[in-house]
Each structure stands twice: as structure tokens, then as C-alpha cells.
Amino acid sequence: MTTPIVPELMSAQAFAPFGDVLEVAGAPDKIINQGLCRRYHDRAKLDFGDGRAGVSLFQAQRREFPLMLDMVERHPQGSQAFIPMTLVSFLVVVAPDAGGVPGQPLAFLTDPGQAINLHKGTWHGVLTPLSEPGLFAVVDRIGMGANLEEHWFDTPYVIAGPPD
Ligand SMILES: NC(=O)N[C@@H](O)C(=O)O
């Protein structure tokens, strides 16, 4: 049995090798709409290759700790953004690439109000809400060709609950 993975709090710096963290932090890039809106402009590296951008809604079942991570996947042709439609924390699992297979996974807990964008080809766990209603907007590639590669672990990883 592998050592349980303990989620860390999401940070843009720690997540940078895997994707972008979308949040209204720091100074806005623009003040718009007659001064009534702060625009945090163009904060995700979107990539849809030869496809196009699609916006979908996911209604996903919440998960409970400890979680069994038996698979990670990647999208070789496009990025994928998970945008909660409620102010909730959710679990993000990613893994470095280790010669075409995933290396040691990492787990992050987002802050309510944060969204993420997985860069093209990043190994990740599927959308994992931790609370109801599990409602997310997902921005990813719509197009031809295979854009999903799954890797099933011989021995699942255990993701432990965050330290109290
Ligand atoms: N399959 C699908 O649309 N979603 C997954 O890619 C996911 O990461 O949740």
C-alpha cells in the first residue's frame, strides 16, 4: 500500500507546472463597466489545438475522504478548466509526467472562489467535488481525434483528508 497523499492548500506557484489558478487576488488588471467591475484579465493559458473551445456544465457527485485514486487521465490535445458555479472548495489531483506515464500524484484543496485550468497534457484526477451541488462549468476542447488518455494504477493511491 502506498503512503497516503495528503492534500495541500492550492497555490498558484505550486500548481504552476500543471495549470493556472483563477482567483480574484491582488490588483485587478482593469477596472471596467463605469468603475463597477474589476477585470482579472486573461488569467488562463487555454489551448484547444485544432479544435474549438467548448463550455459544458458538469453535475458531479461529491466525494468523501479517504478517496481511492485508481486512475488519472490527460488530454493531449487541449486544456481543461474547472470553474465551480458555487463558492466551494474542491479537490484537484495532478501528477507530473514520467516518461509517458504519471509520476507521484499531488492533491490540492482549492479555496472557495478559486477555479483551475489544467494545461494541455497534464495528468489529472477527474473533476472531484467535495460538497453538493457539485455544479461546475468546464471549458475544454471540442474537436476531432482522441483527446483522452487514461492511466490506471496497479495499486490505487489513497488520498487522506486534510489535517484538521
Ligand atoms: N471526461 C470528461 O469530460 N471530464 C474529465 O476530463 C475530467 O477531467 O473530469
Ligand code: NI
Ligand atoms: Ni479531464
